[in-house]
Amino acid sequence: xxxxxxxxxxxxxxxxxxxxxxxxxxxxxxxxxxxxxxxxxxxxxxxxxxxxxxxxxxxxxxxxxxxxxxxxxxxxxxxxxxxxxxxxxxxxxxxxxxxxxxxxxxxxxxxxxxxxxxxxxxxxxxxxxxxxxxxxxxxxxxxxxxxxxxxxxxxxxxxxxxxxxxxxxxxxxxxxxxxxxxxxxxxxxxxxxxxxxxxxxxxxxxxxxxxxxxxxxxxxxxxxxxxxxxxxxxxxxxxxxxxxxxxxxxxxxxxxxxxxxxxxxxxxxxxxxxxxxxxxxxxxxxxxxxxxxxxxxxxxxxxxxxxxxxxxxxxxxxxxxxxxxxxxxxxxxxxxxxxxxxxxxxxxxxxxxxxxxxxxxxxxxxxxxxxxxxxxxxxxxxxxxxxxxxxxxxxxxxxxxxxxxxxxxxxxxxxxxxxxxxxxxxxxxxxxxxxx
Numbered sequence: 001x002x003x004x005x006x007x008x009x010x011x012x013x014x015x016x017x018x019x020x021x022x023x024x025x026x027x028x029x030x031x032x033x034x035x036x037x038x039x040x041x042x043x044x045x046x047x048x049x050x051x052x053x054x055x056x057x058x059x060x061x062x063x064x065x066x067x068x069x070x071x072x073x074x075x076x077x078x079x080x081x082x083x084x085x086x087x088x089x090x091x092x093x094x095x096x097x098x099x100x101x102x103x104x105x106x107x108x109x110x111x112x113x114x115x116x117x118x119x120x121x122x123x124x125x126x127x128x129x130x131x132x133x134x135x136x137x138x139x140x141x142x143x144x145x146x147x148x149x150x151x152x153x154x155x156x157x158x159x160x161x162x163x164x165x166x167x168x169x170x171x172x173x174x175x176x177x178x179x180x181x182x183x184x185x186x187x188x189x190x191x192x193x194x195x196x197x198x199x200x201x202x203x204x205x206x207x208x209x210x211x212x213x214x215x216x217x218x219x220x221x222x223x224x225x226x227x228x229x230x231x232x233x234x235x236x237x238x239x240x241x242x243x244x245x246x247x248x249x250x251x252x253x254x255x256x257x258x259x260x261x262x263x264x265x266x267x268x269x270x271x272x273x274x275x276x277x278x279x280x281x282x283x284x285x286x287x288x289x290x291x292x293x294x295x296x297x298x299x300x301x302x303x304x305x306x307x308x309x310x311x312x313x314x315x316x317x318x319x320x321x322x323x324x325x326x327x328x329x330x331x332x333x334x335x336x337x338x339x340x341x342x343x344x345x346x347x348x349x350x351x352x353x354x355x356x357x358x359x360x361x362x363x364x365x366x367x368x369x370x371x372x373x374x375x376x377x378x379x380x381x382x383x384x385x386x387x388x389x390x391x392x393x394x395x396x397x398x399x400x401x402x403x404x405x406x407x408x409x410x411x412x413x414x415x416x417x418x419x420x421x422x423x424x425x426x427x428x429x430x431x432x433x434x435x436x
Contacts, residue, residue, distance in 0.1 A: 003042050004034065005049050015052040018074040040070050051079060059086045065102070072106050084108040091118050093125035097132045100139060116142065120149045127160035133167035137175055140164055145183050147236050154188040155197065162203060173203065181209050185232045186216035190330060190370050191388045233430070235412035284328045284345055291326070291333070291343070298343070325365035325407075329372045329387060336365045336374060342387070356383055357392045364407035366414050368429065375427065376405045376416050382427060382434075398425050398434045 012019035021027075022035070037045050044066050051057040059067060059082060068083035070076075087099050088111055096118050103111035119126045120143055126132060143149060144157055151157055161180050165172040181204070189198060198204055199213055212232070219233060282289045290299040299312050325336045333343040340353040356374060363377030372385040375398060382395040398416055405416045414427035427434050 003046075005046055007049050007053075011052060012049075016074045016076055039073055040066060044070060048074065048076075048079075051076075057082070059083060061090060064090075068102070068106055068108075080106070080108075084111050087111050088114045091115065093122055094129045095131070096122070096126050097129055097135050101131070101134060101136070104136065104139075116146075119143050120146050123149050123151050123160070124156055127156075127163065132160070133164055135164065137172075137179070141179055141183060144180070145231070147234065149236055151236075153190070153193075154185045155190070155193045158184050158186075158189065158193075158198060162201060165203060176203050177206055177208055181212055183231065184212075185234070185236070186212050187219040187233050188235070188369065189216065191217070282326050282328055282333050284331055284333065289333060289345060291335075298345075300345070324360060324363050324374065324377070327365040327367055327372060329367040330370050332387070334365070334372055334385075336372070340385075353385070353387075354390045354392060356385075357394055358383070364405055364416070366407040366409045368409040368412070368414060373407070373409075373414050373427075375407050375414060376401055384429075395429075396427075396432045396434060398427065399436070400425055 009019070009023050013023055039045075040048075044063070047057060047063075048067075048070055055078075057067070057079065064083050064086050068080060068087075071080040071083060084103075087102065087108065091099060091114060096115050099111060100115040100119070102108070103115055116139075123143070140161065144161060149157065161176070161184065165176045165180070186194065186198065194213060194216055199210075204210065204213065215232070282291070288300070291297075297312055327334050327336060331345070333345065334353070335341045335343070336356075338359075339355055342351045342353055343349070344351070358381060359379055360374055360381045360383070361378040363374050363379075363381060366373045366375065370387070372387065374381060374383040374385070378401060380397045380399070380401050382397055384393045384395055385391070386393070400416075405418055407414060407416050409415070413429070415424050416427070417424045423436075425434055425436050
């Protein structure tokens with residue numbers, strides 16, 4: 001805008017290698033009293049000169065991109081670091097992909113690390129942003145390869161990478177086949193998703209991708225006939241909470257969680273409490289369902305709401321006090337006993353399932369990979385039920401038993417946990433074996 005800024009060459013030289021080169025390398029600018037600067041607008045240049053003199057500058061969302069670009073040109077490293085810190089603080093789901101690109105462009109290592117962490121932990125929100133499709137190939141590969149990626153299920157990962165590919169189909173189709181598809185953990189997709197969504201997508205219509213589908217369908221998480229150990233059969237350890245529910249004082253329900261079961265003792269943290277007990281409890285997708293065997297009423301409660309109250313969702317004609325366990329498998333509730341029934345909270349419906357292949361007294365149930373496992377008990381059993389086929393499979397037996405055992409799935413394995421002795425026996429479905 002033809003305005004001028006009075007300043008001292010020595011001050012500019014001391015602050016910036018850019019000006020040092022300009023004024024001390026024999027360039028024509030070194031001989032002139034006025035130098036024209038065209039790398040940015042007049043207001044930004046004036047702000048930068050004031051920063052050089054005072055070491056103070058106001059960074060805002062409106063000017064931070066302009067300032068980081070100028071700091072890169074002028075080699076103002078302290079300013080560049082300040083801009084990077086500002087970027088990290090303004091990270092959110094809508095700008096994360098864009099800031100990842102800026103971090104790469106300006107070699108902002110802390111920002112690159114922060115955006116990666118954010119994308120992994122908030123994957124489902126980030127993939128819905130407009131800029132996700134602009135991520136570089138290596139960024140997409142790094143994120144979907146990480147065990148910490150948090151997604152409701154692997155189907156979310158598949159659909160996200162498909163959208164990324166379709167944003168530039170011609171350039172990215174081969175990348176999908178050679179690099180991306182082999183990093184999607186198809187064995188953890190449900191059989192219905194594999195059949196109806198994965199197999200039906202045109203990007204999968206090639207021999208290499210169909211081999212991945214075949215591997216998933218015949219893996220230990222589906223048929224159990226072909227135990228496979230590779231990237232795709234490794235569960236994502238994404239910081240999920242292990243939640244436990246139990247009756248507290250005054251007929252209340254206590255809800256606690258832990259992020260780790262390693263070491264000699266388990267440390268539980270309170271998530272919610274003082275909820276009035278309505279009956280048998282089951283945790284499904286962020287809600288507690290309570291089934292009263294006395295009258296068949298089903299109640300629901302959202303644990304994320306600090307002011308949550310029970311409300312009745314449905315009443316069905318079912319009464320049974322002989323259940324071994326009640327377990328959530330793929331957001332459906334299974335009543336496990338000599339006879340087994342399934343309750344669908346979405347449709348408020350009940351279905352009778354095939355009976356267990358053998359007797360089990362005081363056993364426990366756990367869900368893993370879309371399958372239901374019944375383990376332990378006096379008979380030391382290990383049965384696997386496949387909801388898709390309504391069939392049971394008899395597996396290797398545990399070596400110990402206890403009336404105090406509880407069962408849960410943890411990091412791709414089944415854990416029988418003795419609540420009194422504080423010890424566990426662990427079942428590995430890959431090798432069909434138990435270890436203490």
